[in-house]
Amino acid sequence: MVKKNHIDIISMGCSKNLIDSERLIKQLAAKGYEVSHDPEEPHGEFVVVNTCGFIADAKEESIQTILELGDRKNDGEIGKLVVMGCLSQRYMDELKEEIPEVDIWYGKFDWKDFISQLPDRKSAVEKPKVWERTLTTPPHSAYLKISEGCNRFCAFCAIPIITGRHTSRPIEEILEETRQLVKEGVKEFNVIAQDLSSYGTDLYGRHALAELIDRMADIEGVEWIRLHYAYPSDFPMDILDVMARRENVCNYLDIALQHISDPVLHNMRRHIDKEETLRLLDTIREKVPGIRIRTTLMTGFPGEGEKEFEELVDFVKTQRFDRMGAFAYCEEDDTFAAKNLDDSIPDEVKQERLDKIMAVQEQIALELNEELVGTTQRVLIDRIDGDKAYGRTQYDSPEVDPEVIIDNADLAPGEFVDVKITEAYPFELIGEIVEK
Numbered sequence: 001m002v003k004k005n006h007i008d009i010i011s012m013g014c015s016k017n018l019i020d021s022e023r024l025i026k027q028l029a030a031k032g033y034e035v036s037h038d039p040e041e042p043h044g045e046f047v048v049v050n051t052c053g054f055i056a057d058a059k060e061e062s063i064q065t066i067l068e069l070g071d072r073k074n075d076g077e078i079g080k081l082v083v084m085g086c087l088s089q090r091y092m093d094e095l096k097e098e099i100p101e102v103d104i105w106y107g108k109f110d111w112k113d114f115i116s117q118l119p120d121r122k123s124a125v126e127k128p129k130v131w132e133r134t135l136t137t138p139p140h141s142a143y144l145k146i147s148e149g150c151n152r153f154c155a156f157c158a159i160p161i162i163t164g165r166h167t168s169r170p171i172e173e174i175l176e177e178t179r180q181l182v183k184e185g186v187k188e189f190n191v192i193a194q195d196l197s198s199y200g201t202d203l204y205g206r207h208a209l210a211e212l213i214d215r216m217a218d219i220e221g222v223e224w225i226r227l228h229y230a231y232p233s234d235f236p237m238d239i240l241d242v243m244a245r246r247e248n249v250c251n252y253l254d255i256a257l258q259h260i261s262d263p264v265l266h267n268m269r270r271h272i273d274k275e276e277t278l279r280l281l282d283t284i285r286e287k288v289p290g291i292r293i294r295t296t297l298m299t300g301f302p303g304e305g306e307k308e309f310e311e312l313v314d315f316v317k318t319q320r321f322d323r324m325g326a327f328a329y330c331e332e333d334d335t336f337a338a339k340n341l342d343d344s345i346p347d348e349v350k351q352e353r354l355d356k357i358m359a360v361q362e363q364i365a366l367e368l369n370e371e372l373v374g375t376t377q378r379v380l381i382d383r384i385d386g387d388k389a390y391g392r393t394q395y396d397s398p399e400v401d402p403e404v405i406i407d408n409a410d411l412a413p414g415e416f417v418d419v420k421i422t423e424a425y426p427f428e429l430i431g432e433i434v435e436k
Contacts, residue, residue, distance in 0.1 A: 001043065002079045005121050006034045008044035010069075011136070012062045013052025015143040015192055015228075017085060021050045022133035024111065030128050032121030037136045042069065045079040048114070051087035053162055056330045062087045063099075070101030080104065084111040086162045090333075108162060131169075131177045138382055140414030141188040141398060142181050146174055146212065150194040152231060154258075155269040155337040156301060156329060159194050166195055168203040171212050175219070182221035187414060188380060189216065190226045190397060197231040207236035217246040223416070224380070224394055228254040232280055233271040240287035250394040251288055254323075256296040260315040261308035264301055267341060281319060292395040294323035299357060300350030301329040302341040309353050316360050322368055323401055324361045328354045362426045369402065369424035376434055379404050379419045381411050391417070404429045 007028055011021040025035045036044070047069055051062035062085075072078050080103040088095060089107035096105060106114060135142055149163040178189065191213070193199060200208025216225055225248060227239070232255055243249045259265055262274050272280075285291060297312065304312075316324070328350035331338045379391040382398070389411045390403045405428060406419055423430035 002045060002077070003034070003043045004045050005032070006036070006044045008036045008039050008042040008047045008078070009050065010038055010042070010047065010065060011050045012065065013050075013058055013086065015190070016145055016148075016194070017050050017052060018136065019133065019143055019145045019192075020085070020108075020111070022136055023131070024048070024050075024115070025134040025136070026128050026132050027112075027115045028118070029134060030125055031115065031118060033118070035134075042072065042078050046082055047073075047078045047080075048082040048084060050111075051083060051085035053085070053087035053090045053158070055327070055332070059087055063095075066099055066102065070099060073101055082106070082114060084108070084114070090158070090162050131173060132180070135181075135184070135186070137398070138413055139185045140380070141190070141382070142186045144174065144178065144181075144189045144191050145169075145193060146191055147193040147195070147199050151198065152195060152233075152271070153269065153336065155267060155341065156298070156332065156335060158332040158335055161334055163194060166198050166202055168199050168201070168208070170203065171200075171208065171215065174212060175215060178216055178219055178222065182219060185414065187221065187223040187416075188226070189222060189224065190228060191216075192228045194229060195231045196227060196229050197233075197235050199236075207238065209236045210238040210242045213239060213249060214242045214246065217242070217248050222248055224248060224250050226250040226252050226394070226397055228397065230255040232257055232277060235280060237283070237287075240284060243288045243291070251291045252294070252395050252397070253284065253288075253291060254294040254397065258296065258298050259301065259304070259308075259312055261304065261311045263303045264308050264312075267303040267337075268298075268301060269336060292322035294325075294397070294401070295321050297324065297326040297357065299326060299328050299353035300345045300347075302337060302343055302345070304345065304353075313357055313360060316357060316364070320364050320368065321361070322395065323365075323397075325400070326354055326357055326361075365402075366424065366426040369426065369429060372421045372429060373424050374421065376418050376420050377404070377431070379406070379417055379431070381413050381415045381417065383413055384408055384411065391419070402428050404431050406431045406433060409433050 009021050011018050028035050052058040073081050082104045083102050084106040086108050088105050147168040149166045150160045151166045153160050260274050331343045377393045381389050381391040383390050387408050389406050389408045396402055418434040419431035420434050421429050421431045
């Protein structure tokens with residue numbers, strides 16, 4: 001049965017998409033609708049799919065979800081089907097023809113029209129501010145998006161095509177949101193953007209990331225600030241001083257490097273070479289002792305022969321990244337690479353290289369985790385499952401990094417505890433509570 005006055009929202013893709021869904025939930029609730037996020041069995045009067053259009057697998061997953069919901073609509077299990085987000089921003093005309101079951105289409109930015117077109121289901125209440133949202137993450141942890149878009153135009157990347165030019169949010173607005181989230185119980189802030197390094201350059205004519213993070217760290221109740229998705233070229237060096245000086249700014253940096261071979265970096269249009277990359281990594285580690293670096297690499301990009309790939313493997317072995325993800329290159333529509341470069345490396349070779357480099361990283365991850373055995377780490381508890389508690393150190397971001405598993409000694413989500421690490425595996429740690 002379709003639930004009247006009920007709206008289901010299904011979020012696909014990244015944490016930046018998730019924030020848009022959280023803002024939508026807040027706005028709909030203010031109009032008097034009951035809203036569910038990622039329900040197992042959607043039955044809403046409206047079902048909204050917030051799509052991802054970044055890479056082929058994500059696009060396929062979004063399309064499959066829409067098709068399955070179209071079947072549920074035809075069977076009378078849901079009401080109207082609404083699609084928004086990156087995929088529809090990029091391919092709306094084609095999708096409208098191919099999936100007529102969808103009732104309403106929005107892109108990545110005009111979804112706010114959906115709110116204005118819905119009738120109020122209760123008497124008028126104060127309208128939420130544009131940045132206000134209903135968290136779908138654990139109540140002690142939140143993503144905080146500080147800008148949208150990207151001006152880098154890397155050869156392989158469709159993000160500028162989807163999101164447009166880099167646009168920073170004002171510092172004061174971000175600080176206001178941070179204070180409000182602290183009032184709601186948030187202790188951990190995972191700061192995100194498509195290009196963290198460029199924050200402020202459009203709005204203030206200068207890098208402003210360091211100022212923003214320094215002022216966020218001043219807010220009482222902000223326990224952890226973690227930085228995600230920096231760009232290596234034109235990196236804001238002054239953020240390193242803030243990280244080294246402020247105890248509640250985690251010694252963690254997510255910076256996507258993609259490759260290390262100069263011919264491949266040139267083809268990728270990354271605006272940085274090998275020597276500059278190595279110098280940057282040395283400076284980061286020198287300025288912030290003990291920092292954990294997460295990066296993302298790519299195999300099989302045009303120009304990557306065996307020599308260039310082995311150079312990448314050597315880079316991983318010598319740098320010993322604390323956290324690393326990788327993916328095989330897949331041509332994206334309308335990008336520079338798709339239009340101008342020959343994607344001639346066979347898919348099986350790309351995958352073989354990906355498997356090899358991730359096997360190297362798995363061994364490195366194990367060795368680095370083993371170095372933590374016997375140490376005491378401050379751990380934020382995320383969840384309780386049976387007789388086990390699962391948490392993370394400051395060096396671990398939600399969903400993508402290792403968890404610390406401990407016996408549940410009357411712990412609660414959102415609690416900080418000191419944990420002695422007793423066992424280590426590539427992607428998880430085992431520990432026990434340190435008695436005070």
